[in-house]
Amino acid sequence: MKNKRGGLMLFTAFLFIVLMSYISVAFLFDAPDNEGETLRLGKMVQDVYFLNEETKDFEFYLMKSSEYSFVDSINWNLENGFIGSKNCSVDGRFVLYLTKECTIDFEELVINSENNVSHIFDDYLKNYPLEVDSNSFLLNANIMNDKLLLYVDAVDKIEFSNEKTNLWIKPSFEILVEQNWSSLSVVGEQLSKNYGCLVNAPSSNFVGDIDSEKINNEIDSCFSEEYSEISKDSGKVRFNFNLKDLYLGRIVEVPFEVSLKDINPITSIS
Numbered sequence: 001m002k003n004k005r006g007g008l009m010l011f012t013a014f015l016f017i018v019l020m021s022y023i024s025v026a027f028l029f030d031a032p033d034n035e036g037e038t039l040r041l042g043k044m045v046q047d048v049y050f051l052n053e054e055t056k057d058f059e060f061y062l063m064k065s066s067e068y069s070f071v072d073s074i075n076w077n078l079e080n081g082f083i084g085s086k087n088c089s090v091d092g093r094f095v096l097y098l099t100k101e102c103t104i105d106f107e108e109l110v111i112n113s114e115n116n117v118s119h120i121f122d123d124y125l126k127n128y129p130l131e132v133d134s135n136s137f138l139l140n141a142n143i144m145n146d147k148l149l150l151y152v153d154a155v156d157k158i159e160f161s162n163e164k165t166n167l168w169i170k171p172s173f174e175i176l177v178e179q180n181w182s183s184l185s186v187v188g189e190q191l192s193k194n195y196g197c198l199v200n201a202p203s204s205n206f207v208g209d210i211d212s213e214k215i216n217n218e219i220d221s222c223f224s225e226e227y228s229e230i231s232k233d234s235g236k237v238r239f240n241f242n243l244k245d246l247y248l249g250r251i252v253e254v255p256f257e258v259s260l261k262d263i264n265p266i267t268s269i270s
Contacts, residue, residue: 050162051160051161051162051165051166051167052167054160055160055167055169058128058130058158058160058169059169059171059173061128062137062152062171063152063173063175065121065124065125065128066121066137066139066150066152066175067150067175067177067247068124069117069120069121069124069139070113070117070139070141070148070150070177071148071177071179071245071247071248072120073113073114073116073117073120074109074110074113074148074181075245075248075252076113076116076120077109077112077113077116078109078243078252078254079252079253079254079255080092080255081093081094081095081254081255081256082094082108082109082112083104083105083106083108083109083184083254084101084102084103084104084105084108084109085101085102085105085108086112087099087101087102088101088102090257092255093238093255093256093257094254094255094256094257095256095257095258095259096187096188096191096256096257096258096262097258097259097262097263098259098262103188104184104185104187104188106143106181106182107143109143109181110141110142110143113141114139114140114141117134117139118134118135118139119134121134121137121139122134130158132158135155136154136155136156136158137152137153137154137155137171138151138152138153138155139151139152143181145182146178146179146180146181146182147176147177147178147179148175148176148177148179149174149175149176149177150174150175150176150177151173151174152171152172152173152174152175153171153172154169154170154171154172156170157169157170158170158171177247178246178247179245179246179247180243180244180245180246181243183226183243183244184241184243184254187241187256189266190223190224191237191258191263192263192264192265192266193266194222194223195260195263195265195266196265197221197222198219198222198232198237198260198263199260201218201219201221201222201232202218202219202232203232203233203234204219204231204232204233219231219232219237223239226241226242226243227239227240227241227242228240228242228253229253229255235259235260235261236257236258236259236260237257237258237260238255238256238257239255239256240253240254240255240256241253241254241256242254
């Protein structure tokens with residue numbers, strides 16, 4: 001995008017210099033006969049300048065709206081338990097180890113996010129005074145460690161025009177977004193390490209002499225502070241992993257469920 005924008009800016013600057021030079025010469029040697037032509041050329045320079053500024057404003061808006069759209073889409077999938085195969089999501093929770101394929105998969109997270117990003121992107125684009133929508137662009141992304149690499153490409157050239165001047169651009173750029181998704185990878189390991197604690201903790205629906213606060217404290221003690229909304233019932237543990245969104249600066253609660261029988265315990269060797 002920088003190369004294309006730089007080329008457009010250089011071309012506009014060159015055109016501006018040429019036209020202004022011509023106007024100056026015409027004014028000095030041909031005035032007043034060509035006064036009308038000089039004014040027309042001056043108006044042309046002004047139109048090109050303002051159109052160029054308009055394209056730069058649009059490209060910036062496009063870049064930021066595509067960033068927000070994809071981050072919003074990923075967060076929506078995280079909050080609804082779509083952090084792997086969609087077959088592993090039940091009642092809005094990601095059921096870890098439900099089948100062999102039910103493990104945290106960031107590639108699947110990106111695919112799920114690509115599939116529902118268009119309507120979010122449309123919400124941003126409709127606020128810009130230009131007739132474009134998500135069908136005007138191709139959005140793709142890859143997750144590498146904790147980085148989201150977003151690719152945005154216009155399908156066709158986009159026209160900017162005023163009374164007598166037209167400019168066409170075809171935006172194409174890459175965006176790198178720092179995130180913290182890899183911290184989700186520790187969930188399975190922590191469940192394995194704390195298997196004994198999870199098994200021995202009373203169920204949240206336990207009926208007996210133990211009060212509910214003590215029950216909650218016991219099951220909560222099996223998890224670190226990144227976890228919340230923890231409960232145990234019928235051999236299943238449910239919890240949220242509180243993921244820090246570095247881009248938007250908020251907490252994204254990722255809902256999980258896991259059956260104790262599916263956890264592979266890690267035993268310490270003395």
